[in-house]
Amino acid sequence: MPTPIAPMLATPGPVPTGEGWAAEIKHDGMRACVTANGDRWRVHSRTGRDVTGNFPELAALPELLGGRRAALDGELVCLDAAGVTDFSRLQQRIGVRDPGPRLLRAAPVTLYLFDLLVLGDEELLETPYSNRRGLLEELDLRGAGVQTPPSFPGATAEVYAAAREHGLEGVVCKRLASPYTPGLRSKTWVKTVIPHTADVVVCGWLPGRGRLRDTIGALIVGAYDRSGRLHLVGRVGSGLSGAARQQLERRLTPLRRVRPPASHAELTAMAEATWVEPEVVARIAYRSWTGGTQLRHPVYRGVLDDHDPSCAQLPD
Incomplete structure (x- = not known):
């Protein structure tokens, strides 16, 4: 062989x-x-x-x-x-x-x-x-x-x-x-x-509301610039099925950390966030990038088990 x-x-x-x-x-x-x-x-x-x-x-x-x-x-x-x-x-x-x-x-x-x-x-x-x-x-x-x-x-x-x-x-x-x-x-x-899909690294999650109160409501995702600095690029709630939320919770819970892995202007609005080590890569669909650093209308597609987090890159 x-x-x-x-x-x-x-x-x-x-x-x-x-x-x-x-x-x-x-x-x-x-x-x-x-x-x-x-x-x-x-x-x-x-x-x-x-x-x-x-x-x-x-x-x-x-x-x-x-x-x-x-x-x-x-x-x-x-x-x-x-x-x-x-x-x-x-x-x-x-x-x-x-x-x-x-x-x-x-x-x-x-x-x-x-x-x-x-x-x-x-x-x-x-x-x-x-x-x-x-x-x-x-x-x-x-x-x-x-x-x-x-x-x-x-x-x-x-x-x-x-x-x-x-x-x-x-x-x-x-x-x-x-x-x-x-x-x-x-x-x-x-x-x-061909636009518009991207690989991002999961940096944390926000809790759900209503019937989703006890599970993941939206992922907080990031990407790296050319210097290797991690930026938070958006929240992804669309496309998360019940099974996907459960799978992600099992995967992310052992990776929890106290502080966010990246800085962002909206961190004060994310007081309820649970932060994780940036190790899990996900693929998302999106309509466009706003200002080159924020995803517009992102939709979750799935986790990429065979990808290194460094593949999550901001657009040039």
């Missing part, structure tokens, strides 16, 4: 133009490193956790590979009725080991593969992206729970326009000549997220 390989990371930026780039759709899911050999297979998260038992749908992968030894990079997604990735549905599966039949039917997971890192005895990390993609497509890994979405050389602007038109998360553009650099953020991969 190949050793799991830390995923290569893309640099945020505008869609690159010019020759030598290919574009892929950026899918709203959970990054996965998959290894296989014979009839054995393993799945590791972006942070290196073994999550094989969480995703039994991928058991078909060894057969699709014909028993070959391989390491692959991809994204675990759940799809809605229109075939678009639905992160809130995937949220039901994250952290659930040995999911039961009902959950497997309600939120089936598909592995979208986009890179091939090891095949047989050959390590492909130094091989150009275009060659790796060619080998991946020759494998034709398509079946129950596994798909290989296309890559589009020379069409970065067109793919971005199509993704925007269809309400997708964004695109990742990759230099055709780029090697695979494990664990590093490279400018040879550029991710362009």
Whole structure:
């Protein structure tokens, strides 16, 4: 079995133009490193956790590979009725080991593969992206729970326009000549997220009112500026279901602290807040940023178990 390989990371930026780039759709899911050999297979998260038992749908992968030894990079997604990735549905599966039949039917997971890192005895990390993609497509890994979405050389602007038109998360553009650099953020991969979603770090919560009096009413969330300073960027109450409130309360209670982890002009209006260490990352949808530091109409989407808090960044 190949050793799991830390995923290569893309640099945020505008869609690159010019020759030598290919574009892929950026899918709203959970990054996965998959290894296989014979009839054995393993799945590791972006942070290196073994999550094989969480995703039994991928058991078909060894057969699709014909028993070959391989390491692959991809994204675990759940799809809605229109075939678009639905992160809130995937949220039901994250952290659930040995999911039961009902959950497997309600939120089936598909592995979208986009890179091939090891095949047989050959390590492909130094091989150009275009060659790796060619080998991946020759494998034709398509079946129950596994798909290989296309890559589009020379069409970065067109793919971005199509993704925007269809309400997708964004695109990742990759230099055709780029090697695979494990664990590093490279400018040879550029991710362009279509507004309007953001990753934020949870800094605390405000109590609910009325029927929500004894639970979380709204999350207080933050993001880091380029100097690494944490700013409170808003309160998020919309989109919090009863189950999400309970899950968050269990997750956040052990992280409580006395003082807020960041300063903010409205702290005097947050006397009832419970503050926590800024360790839990959440994804939110929003309409716009006000003044570049405050979220307008944020809506909770879910917790990102495989993201480091430093990914919560203020917009440039």
